[in-house]
Amino acid sequence: MPESPYSCILWDVDGTIADASAGILPRLRQVFASYGLPDPDAAELSLWIGPPMYESFQLRAGMDEQRAHEAVSRYRELAAADGYAASVDIYPGVPEVLRAVQDAGIAQSTASTKPENQVRAILEHHGLIDAFAAISGARPGIEGRSDGKSFVVGQALERLRAAGVDTSRPLLIGDRHHDVEGGAEHGIPVVFVxxxxxxxAEADAAAFRASDPVALRSLLLG
Structure with missing residues (x-):
């Protein structure tokens, strides 16, 4: 097998490793109802997955900053009650890519704007936590701009370096323009899945595009 051109791999979680969509809409409906708002449009559910919830409650529900903070807290309380790994599926073929990268000796980290405790819960539930040298997610209780994609990417690189990992040739994998933009802020090429x-159109500025996990594996490992 040819040597990978990358020294470490950073992974988005929602929409890249895990599909949490089955649990998101019911929780959103409950939060919307608590504010007397009509149900969110199910056809727009995909727009809520990936970006920070704090941002989405402002952009998609028309909330001001204070109400958006409250709404995120309510949403997270519901997620905690359900269990963070409930209704979360792992995309077929992705575990095999994670294991192949791990077997090739390339360190991996998450770089997710999902709260870090939820990221850990999902990966532990599905037996994938050991594939990662570091875990990077949003900090508990922080819903603002500082924990956007750029922040969690930088945090992932810091934690990998602290673990003795070579971060000179990183690659980020994601499924939204937030991933592409966050990677660009650190000069990191992005694979859009x-x-x-x-x-x-969100893939336009990505360095690479992968149609399925088999194609992704080829990009990562040759």
């Missing part, structure tokens, strides 16, 4: 929730 087609099985997630992003629209095709």
């Amino acid at each position: 087609d099985w997630g929730f992003g629209e095709p």
